Amino acid sequence: MLVPPPVITRFAPSPTGYLHLGHVVNAIYVWGLAGANRGRVLLRIEDHDRVRCRPLYESAILEDLDWLGFVADEGRHPPARQSDRPGDFSDALARLDRDGLVYACDCSRKHIGGKPYDGRCRNRGLPRDAGHGLRVRLEGEPSGDLLVRDRDGHWTYQFAVTVDDTRQGVTWVVRGQDLADSTSRQVALARLLGREAPATFVHHPLIVDPEGRKLSKSAGDTGVRQLRAAGLTPEAVIGRAAAAVGLTDAPADVPASSVARLFADPPSCRPAEGGAK
Numbered sequence: 239m240l241v242p243p244p245v246i247t248r249f250a251p252s253p254t255g256y257l258h259l260g261h262v263v264n265a266i267y268v269w270g271l272a273g274a275n276r277g278r279v280l281l282r283i284e285d286h287d288r289v290r291c292r293p294l295y296e297s298a299i300l301e302d303l304d305w306l307g308f309v310a311d312e313g314r315h316p317p318a319r320q321s322d323r324p325g326d327f328s329d330a331l332a333r334l335d336r337d338g339l340v341y342a343c344d345c346s347r348k349h350i351g352g353k354p355y356d357g358r359c360r361n362r363g364l365p366r367d368a369g370h371g372l373r374v375r376l377e378g379e380p381s382g383d384l385l386v387r388d389r390d391g392h393w394t395y396q397f398a399v400t401v402d403d404t405r406q407g408v409t410w411v412v413r414g415q416d417l418a419d420s421t422s423r424q425v426a427l428a429r430l431l432g433r434e435a436p437a438t439f440v441h442h443p444l445i446v447d448p449e450g451r452k453l454s455k456s457a458g459d460t461g462v463r464q465l466r467a468a469g470l471t472p473e474a475v476i477g478r479a480a481a482a483v484g485l486t487d488a489p490a491d492v493p494a495s496s497v498a499r500l501f502a503d504p505p506s507c508r509p510a511e512g513g514a515k
């Protein structure tokens with residue numbers, strides 16, 4: 239008999255801005271699905287972007303999360319940060335390198351022009367100098383070979399998140415619909431890093447503005463800080479986020495401790511097929 243793996247998911251904010259309702263939606267899905275499946279939630283500060291991350295944002299995010307009442311099973315005291323474990327990324331790169339899968343690439347984003355990367359640098363034998371990015375070969379992957387380190391020497395989001403999810407044994411990746419396109423690349427990369435069974439990927443709806451664009455950090459009136467300052471309770475903020483993506487019919491108070499109830503019968507949230515490929 240097949241026994242499904244335990245549900246281990248994560249909430250992984252980047253300290254590049256303050257929490258807004260879009261993050262609250264993600265937290266509802268992460269803690270809700272974990273709670274409804276007797277799973278665990280890991281907290282991870284995704285600070286791989288050393289240029290844009292600020293300690294100020296990290297402490298604000300943690301404080302807002304505590305205020306909302308979302309309690310992680312691991313990674314809160316002390317906060318687990320990607321930057322605490324730089325060796326994980328170089329070890330993962332070394333592993334891919336041993337398998338002959340890594341090559342240098344000098345293409346700029348402009349050069350590639352938003353299209354899938356065609357692998358033009360695969361056999362050029364470029365040196366791994368400053369100014370060259372590093373890519374990993376992903377055979378048969380329609381989006382092309384994945385950039386793992388950019389031209390400035392920073393690990394990319396796709397690489398860092400996959401290394402961490404693999405190392406931490408995350409079995410459910412719960413994230414916004416906007417990231418669905420990267421699922422097959424992350425599954426392929428995780429396999430190359432030694433992961434046997436792929437994670438289940440769940441993609442949830444996003445809050446969009448009247449023009450249909452994803453909520454951004456600059457959307458002032460949706461910031462958790464602003465809503466707090468306006469006198470809203472944590473339950474009201476969570477309720478507002480839940481209603482914005484149709485988890486409830488109308489904004490009503492939802493305490494963080496009961497978000498699992500929203501997923502007792504999950505009509506709008508089935509694991510994406512991408513995870514099984």
Ligand SMILES: [Zn+2]
Pocket residue numbers: 342343344345357358359
């Ligand atoms: Zn290239």
